[in-house]
Amino acid sequence: MPESAVLTGSLVEKLDAARAASRVLANTTADRKNAALHEIADALLRNAARILPANELDLANARENNVPASLQDRLRLDPQRLESLSDAVLQIASLRDPIGETLRGSTLPNGLNITQVRVPFGVVGAIYEARPNVTVDIAALALKSGNAVVLRGGSAAENTNRVLVQLLQAALETVGLPGGAVQTVDEFGRDGARQLMQARGYVDVLIPRGSADLINTVVRESTVPVIETGAGVVHVYLDESADETLSVDIVHNAKVQRPSVCNALETLLVHRAAADRLLPPVAARLREAGVRIHGDEATQAIITDAIPATETDWSTEYMSLDLAVKVVDDLDDAMDHIRRYSTHHTESIITNDLARAERFLAEVDSAVVMVNASTRFTDGGEFGFGAEVGISTQKLHARGPMGLAELTSTKWVVRGTGQVRG
């Protein structure tokens, strides 16, 4: 039973409605849920003339408030982005329904049959920044996994989100499902987020998605169980045997393809014996893309125009065209550095040495560990999840890109014929 007493009546009404809707969704067939998702995908395209003007209003406010260009970019919807969003919803519809899947099971010596089956969480809360696509992605993933959602989006996207939530609710009702399965607390402003964090008993899990500040606040203040998503001080390590072309291509892709996201490369480590061979071509390719290299002394000796790196560079998530570069003695030295500075998001080794590849994969304790691949692949869409709720950097419940399975819990079903315990 809900324990909290700090919630206002009007918010409790929404949470109660979400709970009631979640009970319907939990026992809704995959066919019905997919029909709702197809309706949502369609509604996003059909209602461009409602969505885009609302988004334009948010963008105008953002410009007036001198919001940074990168944030304006995340806030912006256009016909092409609406189409991508609609496609993501269709892809989610095409995935297998996770609900009801049997994960484990056995018949005990006493004849009791026990099975662990996948069930929805119930009510999922999400607190995120001004990215309207997150509203649709999270609602669609939650719906497919049988959950109701309570959303608190960034206030800079409030006009866009209001329209999107209306469309989501209408789409649910069109196929005979409760519109209350998608709730927003945006109208409560900051207090909506604060109350959501205290809604233990009403909200089963709370997912913050956004800046380190936002996430830390939620982790600190929430009594609702939280899945931390997150910050990525992401490393690539060029081993002694790394192929030059692979190294150049992967470092360039990991740093440059989209520098503002959490799976972008932030620190490059290079084996001392390979530094002279690899750093010049890597740096040349990065320089063409406008990357500023912050190097340690050994790096500066090779890349003479590198900015001298300081201690803070090693723990900085630049999210820009900056890259910290350090020469390390060997694999152990590289893994020591990663252990010390990584946020445990994604790390990749570039090598042709099998034993070192296996050691790196086994010993580096991050959500995603890679060999000979760009860190940019740590992504729910790339992993085949359709979309993602976020990328978990904690170890509890979910780790790495979070798709449908990560929005579920389990329960044990026990079938007996009168067994009692002796």
Add this chain to the structure above:
Amino acid sequence: MPESAVLTGSLVEKLDAARAASRVLANTTADRKNAALHEIADALLRNAARILPANELDLANARENNVPASLQDRLRLDPQRLESLSDAVLQIASLRDPIGETLRGSTLPNGLNITQVRVPFGVVGAIYEARPNVTVDIAALALKSGNAVVLRGGSAAENTNRVLVQLLQAALETVGLPGGAVQTVDEFGRDGARQLMQARGYVDVLIPRGSADLINTVVRESTVPVIETGAGVVHVYLDESADETLSVDIVHNAKVQRPSVCNALETLLVHRAAADRLLPPVAARLREAGVRIHGDEATQAIITDAIPATETDWSTEYMSLDLAVKVVDDLDDAMDHIRRYSTHHTESIITNDLARAERFLAEVDSAVVMVNASTRFTDGGEFGFGAEVGISTQKLHARGPMGLAELTSTKWVVRGTGQVRG
């Protein structure tokens, strides 16, 4: 990297030692871990002459402090209980090693091979009451699943726990594993628990096990991710078609076999059409065992010596020979009652009606749902887990009895040949 600044140096030393040991354990073979478990099982029997006098000292203090008899019972070790404890450790050794198990995997269209593999958490914290068996159970489960543990046991068991922790550490070292994998913060008293809750970055997951008060405190104050274990306001529902013998046996077993534990029955619900048939024989059997029935008006009309139940009875976890009994109109009424008052631990329906059994299993949202079985089976040992860390009543990460798998996280391993994102 660890974020907290409130930890004292001597505690940080222990946490650092646990972390270092966890890195060794994470890549230790199953054979080596099982050797350590066999050594622990043996040491418990071999050192009875050290353990039991320490336990006798704790018991003497407990008697002096007028600790309730039920708590004294949980605190007590004797030769037979030591043997059970040793057997549990051997059973844990016999289980399959969860570490390295591949949970999901695929080769993406671009040729990237991705697999999700089971890995240890790293450092597991446990805060629990004065039950020395929990010290051994949790340490053994943690070891088998490749984790270090930091323990804070109830101060009433401090002498027993000190000896047990020494034996655990010595057993690890005997087989060449770091003794630091088992740490206790008991010597810091209450402050040890407080600091453990703030050790975010040092401790990967914190498991409180004990009273509702203890658990609520940890949930409220911990910044380390918590798995809530818990309180059980457990229900049995006797449906219209319930067999009389089954009903009598299961209700008796669920209430009487061990009333002080969380999976014991607390509220019995009876279908109105079956109340006259079932309540008299059920009550007669319970009466023989000394159970006090707290009934609603309809129950009082049938069981005339029932204590009148009040609103608080429905949400009380008696943990004694008391039982709340309510007559309900039908399955929906029973499920409404459960939804309102249950702590979502375990609920069982007694019925011969297939459709009602399936509705109950599908719609009741508890960690364990049963048909025609005693609620006392919700237990890691009974489920074949060897022992249990506790029974999770939350939906995040683990739900129901927690064994080895519940002490693990996962990571994604990505193997490429130079893939970059387009």
